[in-house]
Amino acid sequence: MQFTAQQIGILLNGSVDGNPDVTVNQLAKIEEAQEGSLSFLANPKYEQFIYHTNASIVIVSNDFIPTAPITSTLIRVENAYTAFSVLLHHYNTFKLAKTGIEQPCFIHPSAKIGADVYIGAFVYIGADVVIGDNAKIYPQVYIGDNASVGSGTTLFPGVKVYYDSRIGSNVTIHSGAIIGSDGFGFAPLEDGSYSKISQIGNVIIEDNVEIGSNTCIDRATMGSTLIKKGVKLDNLIQIAHNVEINTNAVIASQTGISGSTKIGEQSIIGGQVGIVGHITIAKGSQIQAQSGVNRSILEENKKWAGSPATSFNNQMRAQVIYNRLPELERKVEELERKLKEFTK
Amino acid sequence: MQFTAQQIGILLNGSVDGNPDVTVNQLAKIEEAQEGSLSFLANPKYEQFIYHTNASIVIVSNDFIPTAPITSTLIRVENAYTAFSVLLHHYNTFKLAKTGIEQPCFIHPSAKIGADVYIGAFVYIGADVVIGDNAKIYPQVYIGDNASVGSGTTLFPGVKVYYDSRIGSNVTIHSGAIIGSDGFGFAPLEDGSYSKISQIGNVIIEDNVEIGSNTCIDRATMGSTLIKKGVKLDNLIQIAHNVEINTNAVIASQTGISGSTKIGEQSIIGGQVGIVGHITIAKGSQIQAQSGVNRSILEENKKWAGSPATSFNNQMRAQVIYNRLPELERKVEELERKLKEFTK
Amino acid sequence: MQFTAQQIGILLNGSVDGNPDVTVNQLAKIEEAQEGSLSFLANPKYEQFIYHTNASIVIVSNDFIPTAPITSTLIRVENAYTAFSVLLHHYNTFKLAKTGIEQPCFIHPSAKIGADVYIGAFVYIGADVVIGDNAKIYPQVYIGDNASVGSGTTLFPGVKVYYDSRIGSNVTIHSGAIIGSDGFGFAPLEDGSYSKISQIGNVIIEDNVEIGSNTCIDRATMGSTLIKKGVKLDNLIQIAHNVEINTNAVIASQTGISGSTKIGEQSIIGGQVGIVGHITIAKGSQIQAQSGVNRSILEENKKWAGSPATSFNNQMRAQVIYNRLPELERKVEELERKLKEFTK
Known part of the structure; x- marks a missing residue:
């Protein structure tokens, strides 16, 4: 070049x-x-x-x-x-221009493969899978039965896509990401053990999404875990079953989102954030790194921080005082002493 | 259907x-x-x-x-x-019913393979490995020399099982989970560099365990890292060397447990929790998401929260006041002012 | 034996x-x-x-x-x-002594393979790759075009090394680690969507480094993400684009380091720590588990804790008082009551 x-x-x-x-x-x-x-x-x-x-x-x-x-x-x-x-x-x-099908790879006879694709060696493509035109499926990727991958999408080496997953067009998924493994659902039994709740839903990833390395997106219990158009997920993120991440939300590394929670469009979520299940985060929310969100955020376009998260401004003030706590305690003790002396 | x-x-x-x-x-x-x-x-x-x-x-x-x-x-x-x-x-x-052995796969001649198994393409099975009846080993799984996998166990695509690991019956391990990689052990040398402490133990996973995607369980330095019957681990969890997780404990995503710690049976641990090494967590403990546990918990069946973790109730009270710290500081300053005025 | x-x-x-x-x-x-x-x-x-x-x-x-x-x-x-x-x-x-090349594997004709190597089945070695003598490349590893792996280095099963990465000698990388995937860089567009910033740099890993399972190291936007001699990284760590980790630094599991940050040599960083981007951590810094570091640390050889991190000693004092906050609030209310009574 x-x-x-x-x-x-x-x-x-x-x-x-x-x-x-x-x-x-x-x-x-x-x-x-x-x-x-x-x-x-x-x-x-x-x-x-x-x-x-x-x-x-x-x-x-x-x-x-x-x-x-x-x-x-x-x-x-x-x-x-x-x-x-x-x-x-x-x-x-x-x-990164690559086309052609390298050998050995495993393509089920019932799979439909688009034009001008790249399929690397040791790729596994299951029954009834559909791969769009110009898709790039790097070596050692797994695509389970009945999954689909849109045109222009790139799956980097070692991505695993479980059965029934739907991946849109112009999506990029980095190595080691797992799409569609079982959600974490168990019902307690009387003897103290747990019975698995079968996870029969799937994962839907819309167009123009990017997903980082080793990020996990669980399939829904029923219905779909949904990653909408334009969402960007960094590495090592956990997306639990039935979560819905709306258009153009951006989430940094090592954040975890628990089951059935909905993240509003255009939200920006920092790294190592934890968000509990079954809540809604309003459109345009900005959540600082390492926050823990334990209830729904209803007001749009606000900044949040802390664990449990409160408004960013309140958190900044509380953090400053937290670091002065030894001083604050001394002041209170001094006040107690003085008042005692005074009232003798 | x-x-x-x-x-x-x-x-x-x-x-x-x-x-x-x-x-x-x-x-x-x-x-x-x-x-x-x-x-x-x-x-x-x-x-x-x-x-x-x-x-x-x-x-x-x-x-x-x-x-x-x-x-x-x-x-x-x-x-x-x-x-x-x-x-x-x-x-x-x-x-998910599948049986048969897909090609190409690599099965060492000394491996013993049970009846009615599924072995997917690009699976690697090392020397002296034993695979039980009805096991399902999905494509691109690796099973190192001298490891064993019990009957009815499912290893989803891309699971890596290092040498000498023992996996029980009716276990489910999701894609990208790593069983038996080296514990993190190094001894400092005089020149500032570190010398690796060889990790010659293994991992034992008992029956009816489920392990989530991209979770890592390190082999013991000596002896075994132990995951006992009925334990359920979510995605992206770190289990360090020589940890022992007792019967029916349940651990949510992105939690990390440091070396040699013992988790009591029937414990429930939330997501993004960190637990230091060489401690014991009593039976039936419940630890809230994002907690940091830095000493042993001896009393059974209690709830804990915060970092460092204290009793759940104490933590809930402290959190409420933490969010009111600016107000508390103002009150103290007001008291100081009043007292000063009064004593003039 | x-x-x-x-x-x-x-x-x-x-x-x-x-x-x-x-x-x-x-x-x-x-x-x-x-x-x-x-x-x-x-x-x-x-x-x-x-x-x-x-x-x-x-x-x-x-x-x-x-x-x-x-x-x-x-x-x-x-x-x-x-x-x-x-x-x-x-x-x-x-x-762990192994040599020889198992079949099937994929080795591009332009790759240069050293003497006495082990290359496992289902390994993929791209164009112009160089593998040093005595390297061990376990099954299902991927090494992208134009990457290099030094002599005596071990890549455990399923490691993925993207194109252009440089890995030194006597390096050990555990299963599922991803070297050189794209950094997380996007520029906002007027319609609310994001445009990807192409990541054309690479990752350089020097000699005697060890990297844990499922750890992710992103390639630089331009230039190199740099892991220097003797660094030890545990499992599930996130190293963002253009980060520089200096000689003999040790980092525990699930820690995340954001873009362009420099970690000083001989630093020791605990588990689940988060460090923001574009800062410098001085040589010999010790950072406690679960800390959040949001600005540069300039003084060498100090201990830090908390989120946001402050000096370890200050943090220990603040934590103790944090747990006594309910008591402190009661004292302040009591003082207010007494003073009021007194001034009646």
């Missing part, structure tokens, strides 16, 4: 300022760039680096005026950050 | 009230049921739905008396919920 | 006190040892057990003087614990 400044200028609809024939073969941060690298300058705080960088090409905004000599070739565009993001995306798409 | 009301009535030892020839091919909640669904009414709160449901068949209790016309065929039984649970179980057993 | 006391004495450079021909075939704790076991006595607290143990051989220190008859054969060495650790290590190395 090697490109000239001229080629990149055309791709980005930008103008080349410097040697149009210089070539690059990698992307790098401006402060770390080596010869042969393409970089960008968007944040004025980093301007100093452009005068010393080894980057062969730097993307800058049209209105950038150097205050010292620059050895790199510049490509001037309307928005340097956006242009660089576009390049990143092209680079990655090119790098 | 299609059944008539008459067939289901016979299976459940119930009486058919309506058309005995109507057929169903799925199970559904009464409020979501479509034509062709079988549903149930157990909780009187849901009675309203039975007069409008599209379910073709509804299981009800013998003593149910409708207060309006019902179009569904009813099947009357002694306990509607229990009867429906039995159906769920039959449905799932039927759905 | 059966050894005589004489053979073990020679191996450990110790002297045999008792029957040199007695044989052992397993290692066990002195209090649990059966006939045929080899055990050790290092801690004087356990001395009582040596007079009743069934161990055939016990390793003791040169200066051990029995105060009652012992039936076991003794092997006297300079340091009984160190000698036993050496035996554990030999035992385990012997037990």
